[in-house]
Amino acid sequence: MSTRRFFLQSAALCGLLLSAKSRRSSGFDKLTVNRGAATVHPLATQSAARILRSGGNAIDAAISAALVLGVVDGHNSGIGGGCLVLIRRSNGQIHAIDGREMAGLAASEGMFLRGGKADASLSQNGPLACGVPSQIAAIKQMHTLAGRMAWKDLFTDAQKAAFNGVAASKSVARTIASEADELRKYPASSAIYFHTDGTAIREGEPLVQKDLASTLESIALQGSEWFYEGPFASKCAGYLKSIGGILTREDFLAYRSKERTAIRTKYRDHEVIGFPPPSSGGIHIAQMLMMLEPYPIGAWMRSRPEAYYHLLCEVMKRAFADRAYWLGDSDFVDVPQGLLDREYSRNRMANFVDSQSSMQIEHGTPGDSMGRNGALGAPSSAEDLKHTTHLTTADDEGNWVAMTCTVNTSWGCKVTVPGTGVMLNNQMDDFSISPGTPNAFGLVGSQANAVGPGKRPLSSMSPTMVLDATGEPVLTAGAAGGPRIINATLQVLLRVLDGGCSVSEAVACPRVHHQWQPDVLLFEDQFGVGTPWEISPGIQANLSRLGHPLKASGSLAICQAIHRQGDRLTAAHDPRAQGQSLAE
Numbered sequence: 043m044s045t046r047r048f049f050l051q052s053a054a055l056c057g058l059l060l061s062a063k064s065r066r067s068s069g070f071d072k073l074t075v076n077r078g079a080a081t082v083h084p085l086a087t088q089s090a091a092r093i094l095r096s097g098g099n100a101i102d103a104a105i106s107a108a109l110v111l112g113v114v115d116g117h118n119s120g121i122g123g124g125c126l127v128l129i130r131r132s133n134g135q136i137h138a139i140d141g142r143e144m145a146g147l148a149a150s151e152g153m154f155l156r157g158g159k160a161d162a163s164l165s166q167n168g169p170l171a172c173g174v175p176s177q178i179a180a181i182k183q184m185h186t187l188a189g190r191m192a193w194k195d196l197f198t199d200a201q202k203a204a205f206n207g208v209a210a211s212k213s214v215a216r217t218i219a220s221e222a223d224e225l226r227k228y229p230a231s232s233a234i235y236f237h238t239d240g241t242a243i244r245e246g247e248p249l250v251q252k253d254l255a256s257t258l259e260s261i262a263l264q265g266s267e268w269f270y271e272g273p274f275a276s277k278c279a280g281y282l283k284s285i286g287g288i289l290t291r292e293d294f295l296a297y298r299s300k301e302r303t304a305i306r307t308k309y310r311d312h313e314v315i316g317f318p319p320p321s322s323g324g325i326h327i328a329q330m331l332m333m334l335e336p337y338p339i340g341a342w343m344r345s346r347p348e349a350y351y352h353l354l355c356e357v358m359k360r361a362f363a364d365r366a367y368w369l370g371d372s373d374f375v376d377v378p379q380g381l382l383d384r385e386y387s388r389n390r391m392a393n394f395v396d397s398q399s400s401m402q403i404e405h406g407t408p409g410d411s412m413g414r415n416g417a418l419g420a421p422s423s424a425e426d427l428k429h430t431t432h433l434t435t436a437d438d439e440g441n442w443v444a445m446t447c448t449v450n451t452s453w454g455c456k457v458t459v460p461g462t463g464v465m466l467n468n469q470m471d472d473f474s475i476s477p478g479t480p481n482a483f484g485l486v487g488s489q490a491n492a493v494g495p496g497k498r499p500l501s502s503m504s505p506t507m508v509l510d511a512t513g514e515p516v517l518t519a520g521a522a523g524g525p526r527i528i529n530a531t532l533q534v535l536l537r538v539l540d541g542g543c544s545v546s547e548a549v550a551c552p553r554v555h556h557q558w559q560p561d562v563l564l565f566e567d568q569f570g571v572g573t574p575w576e577i578s579p580g581i582q583a584n585l586s587r588l589g590h591p592l593k594a595s596g597s598l599a600i601c602q603a604i605h606r607q608g609d610r611l612t613a614a615h616d617p618r619a620q621g622q623s624l625a626e
């Protein structure tokens with residue numbers, strides 16, 4: 043194998059970094075720092091850096107990094123899953139590319155009911171749990187829109203990593219062990235993630251994926267058609283049928299990534315760009331920012347942290363109550379435009395009191411339902427629960443990409459399509475499989491997010507960008523972690539825009555999370571200890587006194603971000619994971 047070649051490959055990539063540094067110090071590079079990348083894995087970040095240095099732009103770099111992540115961090119994302127992508131092009135145009143998985147045409151509202159009861163094991167594991175994989179369609183659309191390098195060259199690093207093998211990361215090894223029983227049910231998954239004696243691959247051991255390398259090569263050489271119209275679609279549909287699944291070749295043929303209209307909201311002196319349905323992230327970040335705007339957030343962060351966290355918790359509850367009731371795929375249900383109305387958001391806070399947690403929060407009643415397809419999100423004219431991954435890239439022409447990719451929970455539905463190395467997603471669990479039944483993240487939903495043929499499940503993925511008063515990008519952020527994505531992204535924005543934190547500090551700061559139901563305020567007690575941002579026992583006691591049911595948590599979400607100050611970019615990866623960020 044493989045191990046030796048892998049280390050040679052890593053060394054080669056590291057060499058690129060070193061040589062970039064020496065070029066800079068010799069004055070070869072520009073003095074400005076205006077290219078950046080951040081991901082949860084050094085090989086993915088280095089792949090983005092290599093692309094940026096060899097003539098590719100931020101779009102090319104994001105595609106290459108996403109493909110590498112699918113190989114080296116496959117429990118979180120991969121070509122068997124999907125993604126949501128926000129692109130800001132150097133000409134100022136914003137593009138929101140919806141690469142969300144789609145339910146098969148044979149899907150139905152009752153498909154996860156057994157004996158009249160919802161059976162979440164069917165939406166979380168096995169052949170019924172997957173929607174049509176959509177990442178390849180989305181990256182194809184990104185590339186067609188604004189890529190510069192040849193399509194096939196964007197697959198090189200991922201192919202090499204799969205063929206040569208990579209050392210299994212701590213989280214890869216941990217999640218293989220935690221999902222071992224389900225993974226072992228599928229021979230092609232078993233063959234990749236377990237030794238021939240049946241023991242799981244451990245941290246640092248080589249993870250070799252020759253079938254996946256060959257699949258990537260086929261897509262690189264024959265295009266996305268190979269995946270959606272050709273051998274992959276046939277093989278995947280045939281195998282799923284043989285084990286009780288419902289996706290068909292026609293579902294693959296019908297799949298299209300879609301360009302949607304991004305959500306644009308003013309927050310103080312900035313414009314915040316968010317992702318529309320089928321994401322809930324853009325709407326609820328905008329809504330929460332509008333609820334927060336009247337308050338002196340920056341001052342409270344520093345001098346009245348319990349007031350800051352109390353307020354955050356209250357806006358989170360109100361936003362997630364609306365999410366549970368109103369949000370779904372806007373190609374199928376009416377998502378009210380009024381959710382983004384400033385007055386509506388302020389009215390939602392009418393019953394906020396600064397001395398007590400609100401006990402009875404229900405969804406609000408926004409106006410201006412725009413109807414299907416005309417509503418929000420309609421296609422535009424033109425270690426725990428930290429699943430999913432967010433990556434970000436920027437180039438020296440002013441192209442920026444925020445891209446969140448996922449197979450949903452760790453290793454998706456655990457089914458690998460034999461002979462392809464492709465692990466399929468379990469995104470069907472992001473539907474509300476029955477009203478009131480919580481999904482893997484404890485989220486409940488309504489009819490708006492019920493399963494339907496050809497429908498896309500609601501997502502929390504929140505690729506976000508912030509523009510300054512002149513329309514230039516200053517900040518981009520996004521996260522992994524199910525519904526915690528929305529609140530984590532919000533808190534990174536607030537730390538930079540209101541708190542004046544550096545982006546690295548903002549990403550590292552401890553965070554809180556409330557999702558309305560269950561009524562629990564999660565807080566990170568292991569991060570920021572000894573810094574001004576620590577959620578100290580004193581702050582905890584004050585929040586308890588206000589009536590918040592507190593629960594200490596490990597890492598809640600993993601964020602990556604890029605910040606521009608003048609001509610200098612700073613990229614930041616979350617210290618909660620073992621990623622890497624580069625700016626030069």
Ligand code: GLY
Pocket residue numbers: 430448449450451469472500501502503524525
């Ligand atoms: N699968 C996680 C999300 O899209 O929210």
